[in-house]
Amino acid sequence: MTSAQRNPLTRKLSAFVALSDVELAVLEGLHKRRRSFVAGRDLVHQGQAAHAAYILSSGWVCSYKLQADGTRQIVDFQLPGDFLGLRSVLLRTSDHSFEPIVDIEAAEVLESDLLDAFEQTPRLATAILWAASRDEAMVVEHLVGIGRRDAETRIAHFLLELKSRLTLLGIGSKEGFDCPLTQYHLADALGLSAVHVNRILRQLRENGLVTFRDGRVAFHDYSRLVDLAEFDPTYLDQTGPLLK
Known part of the structure; x- marks a missing residue:
């Protein structure tokens, strides 16, 4: 198995299209500039122009918008195989941050990399679309x-969505999954206070449904x-119609 076949983006896109050797080679080319980033330091910040996009290879990222009062709304969480900032690269300026x-x-991934890849392999x-x-x-x-x-429904739905996304990558199941998120992350993503999140998670646990504790x-x-x-899970379209 080649490194292109092992990367999470390939696994994700393979649910939609049976990738050819040429397409795998192009995907490998998109991974040529590999970088590491530490937790808590933004890759791209809100309002930044002339920046690259990224393909997440390992780890978890949150995308968020800052409000005038300093609070933040987490828009989504990115998992391995996800693009970071793809839309804002094409639109020149990022309207949110990635942490x-x-x-x-x-x-x-530079804009020129994407355009070259799209020209070579429509x-x-x-599949990326x-x-x-x-x-x-x-x-x-999420809206x-x-x-x-x-x-209660909001938190349950969110955890089930994460499970479905991670299952596609082979790291989630109906038994559960590892999760580095804190209750503060959930609060910022779901429009709740951390105290309310804690109360609902305890309620779900006491009702014998799910436990979220110690990163699991x-x-x-x-x-x-x-x-x-x-x-x-229909909206996730985990197994799209494979293109010939």
């Missing part, structure tokens, strides 16, 4: 969650949690 939650490794461009559309669908679902779901999410009654959250 590593843990130490990470990522491949730096099918690969289509699918991945970007899936990311947009998640943001829409619905914050606007319409109660706190453990599902105790996965089916019942799905029912509680009314979780329908």
